Amino acid sequence: MIKSHNFNLDHTLLSGQVFRWKKKNDAWTGVIEKTLVRLSYEHDVLEIHGGGRGIENRMSHYFRIDDGYESIMRSIKTDSLMSTLLRNLRGLRLIRQDPWECTVSYICATNSNIPSIVNMIENLCRRFGEQLEFEGEAFHAFPSPAKIAAADIHTLRECKVGYRAQFIKATATRILNDETIYSRILNESYQESMDILVSKTLGKKLLAGIGPKVADCILLFSLEKMQAFPIDTWMLRTIVNHYSFVIGEEYVLSLEAKLQFGRSLPPHDYSRISMKMREYFGRFAGYAQEFLYYNSRKQGQLRPMQQKRPLSV
DNA sequence: CCGCAGGACACTG
DNA sequence: CAGTGTCCTGCG
Numbered sequence: 658m659i660k661s662h663n664f665n666l667d668h669t670l671l672s673g674q675v676f677r678w679k680k681k682n683d684a685w686t687g688v689i690e691k692t693l694v695r696l697s698y699e700h701d702v703l704e705i706h707g708g709g710r711g712i713e714n715r716m717s718h719y720f721r722i723d724d725g726y727e728s729i730m731r732s733i734k735t736d737s738l739m740s741t742l743l744r745n746l747r748g749l750r751l752i753r754q755d756p757w758e759c760t761v762s763y764i765c766a767t768n769s770n771i772p773s774i775v776n777m778i779e780n781l782c783r784r785f786g787e788q789l790e791f792e793g794e795a796f797h798a799f800p801s802p803a804k805i806a807a808a809d810i811h812t813l814r815e816c817k818v819g820y821r822a823q824f825i826k827a828t829a830t831r832i833l834n835d836e837t838i839y840s841r842i843l844n845e846s847y848q849e850s851m852d853i854l855v856s857k858t859l860g861k862k863l864l865a866g867i868g869p870k871v872a873d874c875i876l877l878f879s880l881e882k883m884q885a886f887p888i889d890t891w892m893l894r895t896i897v898n899h900y901s902f903v904i905g906e907e908y909v910l911s912l913e914a915k916l917q918f919g920r921s922l923p924p925h926d927y928s929r930i931s932m933k934m935r936e937y938f939g940r941f942a943g944y945a946q947e948f949l950y951y952n953s954r955k956q957g958q959l960r961p962m963q964q965k966r967p968l969s970v
Numbered sequence: 971c972c973g974c975a976g977g978a979c980a981c982t983g
Numbered sequence: 984c985a986g987t988g989t990c991c992t993g994c995g
Contacts, residue, residue: 769992772993822991
């Protein structure tokens with residue numbers, strides 16, 4: 658068991674960071690590396706079933722229990738909206754994911770939605786992941802880069818990943834040939850890391866399927882760049898609705914004009930907005946992003962019809 | 971049948 | 984470079 662009063666399991670696992678956890682009867686089941694784990698949380702105590710020796714340290718690491726939560730919350734409590742969210746979503750935490758699994762997950766996430774992403778990941782694991790068992794229950798580990806790199810496009814497509822099949826295979830091949838890339842990024846600054854992830858040589862992407870948004874997710878969720886501030890369409894709505902003063906009122910107007918045909922944010926605008934938000938929230942901006950993101954999605958569920966015009970009001 | 975959802979990419983001009 | 988068409992899937 659892990660004891661912490663600054664942790665909320667539901668908020669953390671419902672925040673859309675990870676895609677392999679399932680809840681049934683108050684217990685969450687997921688796969689960490691090669692072990693199946695069942696979690697339940699009650700009265701400040703996280704109970705862990707499965708995983709064997711050392712599982713507490715691993716889960717503690719996974720849920721970033723080592724973060725100075727109170728201090729981080731203070732640093733991102735910059736306005737009344739954040740103040741409200743920090744109170745209502747208390748215990749929401751960033752998750753420290755495996756970089757490779759995180760990479761594939763967010764390549765799949767482009768131009769998609771959560772149920773579909775969950776489906777893709779599950780298919781990939783079933784098709785390519787090592788089959789394991791715990792207490793008579795069968796499950797699959799997340800497939801290795803080698804396994805994905807060796808897969809053929811047709812089989813990948815059977816996992817319903819669509820046009821992302823080429824990206825996933827190409828990136829797997831790249832990671833397989835240079836396994837030090839993640840550890841190198843761990844020692845780099847945010848900007849340098851971003852530049853590496855989206856870099857091109859001779860017009861060809863180093864890592865296919867990874868643009869600025871996907872890169873920010875990978876950096877924030879798996880490579881210790883807590884200032885990363887991923888901006889998807891949900892977050893853009895939130896920014897326009899609540900933080901136009903941060904990126905500039907006039908700039909918002911020009912944005913609305915530019916995006917009225919449902920186009921995605923051009924790279925230049927992405928980096929500009931992302932930079933402004935990082936400056937506004939500080940070095941733990943990524944934490945702030947999670948609270949805002951969780952909130953925007955919760956509201957979206959309540960009134961789906963409002964999603965028709967993303968940037969209005 | 972259409973539009974769109976946690977974008978990225980290759981291709982023009 | 985800035986703008987544009989296209990990419991697979993699932994769902995309302």
